[in-house]
Amino acid sequence: MGWDFTPGLDDKKEFVQGLLRSWKDEKTENKCLRYSLRGNELWTVWEIKDLETSQTTKIINLDRLSHQRSDGWGYKSILESAGPYYYNCPLSFFKIVPDPPNTYAAIWRQSVIQKHKAKYHNIA
Numbered sequence: 001m002g003w004d005f006t007p008g009l010d011d012k013k014e015f016v017q018g019l020l021r022s023w024k025d026e027k028t029e030n031k032c033l034r035y036s037l038r039g040n041e042l043w044t045v046w047e048i049k050d051l052e053t054s055q056t057t058k059i060i061n062l063d064r065l066s067h068q069r070s071d072g073w074g075y076k077s078i079l080e081s082a083g084p085y086y087y088n089c090p091l092s093f094f095k096i097v098p099d100p101p102n103t104y105a106a107i108w109r110q111s112v113i114q115k116h117k118a119k120y121h122n123i124a
Contacts (some may be wrong), residue, residue, distance in 0.1 A: 036093075
């Protein structure tokens with residue numbers, strides 16, 4: 001998936017608020033339960049409700065943010081299931097979404113935990 005930009009939108013706070021808005025279509029209802037903005041990494045936990053079955057799923061997502069003078073603010077979304085190569089995800093998100101959706105996510109979560117331990121406990 002590529003980058004999506006919003007030409008003319010130069011206010012980062014306004015851009016981020018737009019990414020956090022809940023939305024609904026004919027099949028699903030999507031609600032942001034928690035977020036953390038760390039530099040240009042917007043980490044979110046989403047609850048997705050299937051309106052046909054009433055089943056809900058929770059996911060962790062990373063939106064990489066970028067600003068370009070001619071294009072405004074833009075983002076690239078990376079789901080946890082893709083095993084993103086970024087590790088600043090808050091550990092508290094793992095309590096909200098307790099089960100990784102696949103092997104990539106499980107390996108990624110272990111890497112996030114190790115990076116947090118190394119950063120906050122000076123462990124190499």
